[in-house]
Amino acid sequence: MRSCYDVNYYDLNLQINPADSAVKGFNEIHFTGISSSPKIQIDLFSIWAIDSIVQDRTRLSFERDSNFVFVQLPKPLIAGDKKKVTVYYHGHPVVAKKAPWDGGFVWTKDSLGNYWTGVACEGMGASSWWPCKDHLSDEPDSMDMAFDVPQSYTAVGNGRLVKRTELPNHFTRFQWHVSYPINNYNVTVNIAKYALFTEKHTFKNGTSLDLQYYVLAYNLEKAKTHFQQVHKMMDLYEKFFSVYPFPKDSYKMVETPYWGMEHQSAIAYGNNYKNDVIDWDYIIIHESAHEWWGNNVSCKDHADMWIHESFATYAEVMLMEAAYNYETAVKYLYYQRPRIDNAEPIIGPQDVNYQDWEGSDMYYKGAWALHTLRHYINNDSIWYGVFPAIQKRFASQTITSKDLISFMSDYFHEDLNWFFKQYFYKKEIPVLQIEWIGKKKRSLKYKWTNCDDDFKLPVYFIDCQNELMTLHPKKTVSTLGFPTTKECTKMEYVDYLYYIDLEEVKGLK
């Protein structure tokens, strides 16, 4: 009963009062029928009281079952119907145990004792705080949101601030408009005594972008200096991916009482104005990368969250290489490598809103897998072209892993299913087993194990004069004698190109 309709537009209107952590209001859901159905499903956590659900001034009957609301329509929905249903509700949202990982609302105070509120709900879902069709596959084409908050506070949502109104009840209304499709979990609100400073960024292609920073007023000077790195980052991400995908909505960083989250055009920033990745701030470079990977190109299913995280983590690696050099990027990858668990495949079970991930492999193993693929492709000008190509092909769309793998296979003119099967659908790491023959290490037995028969990465050994030797291991043992020169007496496996394990075995068969 969610698949029978397609959401076109949300108009979310809430009064949020940090004094008693109460929220009340309504959401208008504008949608088009896809198939006929007497009912539709709307999602809203059972903790909320629903005051009414209305269509064309008629109250609709509905049934609730845990976090689902089944709404009886006055007339059965038919394909092509354009309808609007409004849900009025009130209550107290889930309080985050440990945002952003264990999400919900954060109600806290800044160091001057002023209210400071934020929300992060990735995984848990937007229906934890507002009624919607809570499925990653369906994004509205645009959205309006209005937040009434106590006077003297600012409410920052996604998109552009279109209107600010003083209300007679000592509240101020902030109306925000989002001009692009947006993931439900990216929809956000931040409430604090914010100071705003704005800058312009001019892209190399000549277009310009408004950068807006909502920071706690007492951090303003620090923020002005710290966020200067955004210009350099934007230049690099433009070069790697494309210009910023949501220029009408501006680029915003909003200071939050939790670490960070990729809220579209209103990134949550809570990293205390410190650089923690050489000269870069991890939250700025990682969460901003999600504007391309996750927000512009989005997954349809939680199982495919690697489309967001592997690419955002690899974006950090690309940035390290462009800002410094290849060695720095490799050093960065080796820093991440011990965090890989291989406890489960990177791509999770489909169609169950999977979120019980055991580790962070979609980040670090995902980045290593992309690094591995780069060296398999072995042609950087082709390799770097795939990122803008994906951005262009899937802009403002939700996609599956299969869509992306098939696009990348087409792009590289090779069926890459063997690669993605190994690194994304299986948890096992390919192991290259070797056995040196003779003390001088001039001859080698080798084979693949822990992988499928179609696994075909070539591997490289190097001699002391940096001469590379390419081997094409199979799952059965091969033997090779390295060419002997007087100067060189030793070959070594080149480790930094791939994510595989190397194992020396006695009596390799």
Ligand SMILES: [Zn+2]
């Ligand atoms: Zn991320």
